[in-house]
């Protein structure tokens with residue numbers, strides 16, 4: 309086998325789940341969870357059946373950003389996902405609440421990711437959005453090698469340091485043969501609330517240029533907006549807020565269109581219901 313070509317492991321579909329969308333980035337703190345949460349909520353508000361799996365086992369932020377922290381129940385062997393804002397949810401934050409860190413090695417991570425994928429009663433879903441931890445490590449590999457991911461979204465800011473790491477993430481997905489749904493440029497620009505002048509805090513346009521150079525789709529530019537942060541910190545995702553949701557609804561529509569394209573390329577397994 310050629311170097312860097314991982315063995316073709318059969319990827320068993322998750323019963324009832326039509327599309328898996330993984331949200332990743334090379335760099336931490338660029339807005340993966342923000343994008344994953346708002347994408348999930350926006351897809352749900354467009355009428356799709358949606359789940360959100362928090363695969364950031366060490367730093368689970370989905371409970372805070374979705375405004376829910378309860379303990380999931382189990383029916384028999386199956387964990388029942390929690391539900392909020394029309395989205396089914398599973399996160400390590402529900403099982404290990406508070407500030408106590410998990411100190412685990414790779415095999416434990418692998419087993420929890422498998423539990424979240426296959427031991428949770430996701431039911432019928434059009435989309436299961438997966439929020440990845442930063443980087444290209446154990447969790448990413450565990451998921452990628454076992455789950456039939458429809459496509460990955462790579463989140464970046466327009467700054468060169470973020471783009472450098474985003475390129476690594478794109479290469480990683482290519483290397484393990486996970487299709488790229490597209491790139492998202494988050495914190496793309498700031499509209500000054502006083503004079504409405506546009507300020508490119510982290511530069512602008514690098515996401516689109518990088519996507520073109522790497523021949524992957526470009527999905528959306530999302531503004532740097534204090535309301536996005538407030539929505540995250542208060543558990544009221546901005547995609548739910550009238551007048552503010554449009555960039556995220558646009559992202560959701562682009563993601564659906566790309567998922568349909570990729571599903572056609574991947575074969576007859578997936579059908580998206582209206």
Ligand SMILES: Nc1ncnc2c1ncn2[C@@H]1O[C@H](COP(=O)(O)OP(=O)(O)OP(=O)(O)O)[C@@H](O)[C@H]1O
Nearest residue numbers: 336337338339340341342442531532533536537540
């Ligand atoms: N477009 C935005 N406008 C304003 N604040 C934002 C935006 N995107 C993200 N943030 C804020 O930036 C911080 C980091 O975002 P987030 O947690 O989504 O990043 P992440 O990539 O998931 O981080 P990690 O790598 O730690 O998982 C959060 O406080 C979030 O509210």
Ligand SMILES: [Mg+2]
Nearest residue numbers: 340341364369
């Ligand atoms: Mg995160």
